[in-house]
Amino acid sequence: MSSVMPPTCDVAVIGAGLAGALIARHLAQQNLNIIVLDANDVATGATGNSAEIALLGTSEFHAVLEEQHGPAFATETWELSAQNLELLAATALSLGLAAPAVGSFRLIGTSAEAILVQRSVQRLTHQGFNVLLEDAMELGYLIGLQTYDDLAFNPVEMTQRLLMHGRITLRPRTEVQHLEADSNGVTLKAKRSSLRAKAVVVAAGAFATRLCPSLAPHMSMLPVQIAECRTNETLPMPLLFNEGQVLLQDRGEFWRLSAWTPQVDENPWTQIEKYGKQFCPEAIMTRRYTSWVAQSSDGLPLVGQLSKTPHIYTLTGLGPWGLSWAFIATQQLLGLMLHDEDPGLFNVQRFETI
Ligand SMILES: Cc1cc2nc3c(=O)[nH]c(=O)nc-3n(C[C@H](O)[C@H](O)[C@H](O)COP(=O)(O)OP(=O)(O)OC[C@H]3O[C@@H](n4cnc5c(N)ncnc54)[C@H](O)[C@@H]3O)c2cc1C
Numbered sequence: 001m002s003s004v005m006p007p008t009c010d011v012a013v014i015g016a017g018l019a020g021a022l023i024a025r026h027l028a029q030q031n032l033n034i035i036v037l038d039a040n041d042v043a044t045g046a047t048g049n050s051a052e053i054a055l056l057g058t059s060e061f062h063a064v065l066e067e068q069h070g071p072a073f074a075t076e077t078w079e080l081s082a083q084n085l086e087l088l089a090a091t092a093l094s095l096g097l098a099a100p101a102v103g104s105f106r107l108i109g110t111s112a113e114a115i116l117v118q119r120s121v122q123r124l125t126h127q128g129f130n131v132l133l134e135d136a137m138e139l140g141y142l143i144g145l146q147t148y149d150d151l152a153f154n155p156v157e158m159t160q161r162l163l164m165h166g167r168i169t170l171r172p173r174t175e176v177q178h179l180e181a182d183s184n185g186v187t188l189k190a191k192r193s194s195l196r197a198k199a200v201v202v203a204a205g206a207f208a209t210r211l212c213p214s215l216a217p218h219m220s221m222l223p224v225q226i227a228e229c230r231t232n233e234t235l236p237m238p239l240l241f242n243e244g245q246v247l248l249q250d251r252g253e254f255w256r257l258s259a260w261t262p263q264v265d266e267n268p269w270t271q272i273e274k275y276g277k278q279f280c281p282e283a284i285m286t287r288r289y290t291s292w293v294a295q296s297s298d299g300l301p302l303v304g305q306l307s308k309t310p311h312i313y314t315l316t317g318l319g320p321w322g323l324s325w326a327f328i329a330t331q332q333l334l335g336l337m338l339h340d341e342d343p344g345l346f347n348v349q350r351f352e353t354i
Helices: 018-028 062-069 071-095 111-126 155-162 205-211 213-218 269-279 326-339
Strands: 008-014 034-037 104-108 131-135 143-147 168-171 176-182 185-190 194-202 219-230 239-241 246-250 254-259 284-296 302-305 312-316
Touching: 008 018, 008 185, 018 034, 018 155, 018 168, 018 194, 018 312, 018 326, 034 194, 062 071, 062 111, 071 111, 071 155, 071 326, 104 111, 111 131, 111 143, 176 194, 176 205, 205 213, 205 219, 205 284, 205 312, 213 219, 219 269, 239 269, 246 269, 254 269, 302 326, 312 326
Parallel strands: 008 034, 008 194, 034 168, 104 239, 194 312
Antiparallel strands: 104 143, 131 143, 176 185, 185 194, 219 254, 219 284, 239 246, 246 254, 302 312
8 A cells, every 4th residue: 555655755845956955955954854856957947057146136226126116125125135145155155165256347338327326326335235336438338336245156066065965855857747735735746756745845947837827927937048258358257237137257268148138029149149249259159058037027036835825835936136036035935934934025925915
């Protein structure tokens, strides 16, 4: 009889990207038995394709967030991103990984944007953030927003190390196709197997809506493109353009350009071509690829429990700046799962009250 019973665990985590690995590790440290399932392999989704930098703040200017959502929202969002960087640094240290502060320089080309960034910097410096306005004429721009706390790290190595824990069992190449929740837990159905868990965390990135269809109206799949070019030029620090949608980095033997756009019908490649021609016209392109992220309709992570699905939690919607949210979003989910604390701004139930 027992041979036909599905295996059981305390928590099943769907998705072995950075988000899934972070929550799995924290729960394992609470002496819970965790099974992590991935349709492919560890860090083969957005995490494995990322541009490997966790930036301070948000892609929108602080002043824009203030106008759209009020000063309290703007301040809290930036504070959460600063906490995210602190958590990232502590995680890297505990795993013996490097996460150097490389900073970044956001270039501003129009006077309308310059006014917004000046207002943003005034507020941010008043709140104690380490940001500065610098002349950027040399690069062909009006001004630039210099930040110092942005961290570079290797998300693939971090994800792999996080999953190395005695209480974590990894099941790669297992695509979960269906979840059935009842009052005692959840049954996860894959093609040739099933699993019973007391709780499930859906950390399936861009594909989370397949398992949680109620998220579909509030989440979209956003393409992020990367191009790598061989060049002998050097760049002192990562440059950001177009409201944080384009990132240019010197990776030693090559430069890397990554881009996304909030417009679903626009192609990020247009931006890569534009900035590629401007900054590395002599470079030879060696590699180009696209990967997908989950983007919520207000740009913030989707963390928590969907009210109509007992025992099923989500940790998704991290977006194109997801490394700037993954660590703090995991803490918010942990607070909910272990201590019944409200995940605050990230609470997925914010959409259910609309
Ligand atoms: C090209 C690119 C560059 C980026 N650069 C940056 C950057 O520099 N800075 C930054 O902050 N952010 C960046 N991001 C965003 C960041 O990488 C993501 O927000 C973050 O990695 C998301 O992590 P995740 O764990 O939620 O998702 P993922 O890493 O996508 O992990 C989800 C996992 O779930 C698995 N899965 C999906 N469905 C199922 C299923 N049904 N059953 C089992 N497994 C399933 C997938 O195989 C995948 O491995 C970039 C993203 C891309 C695509």
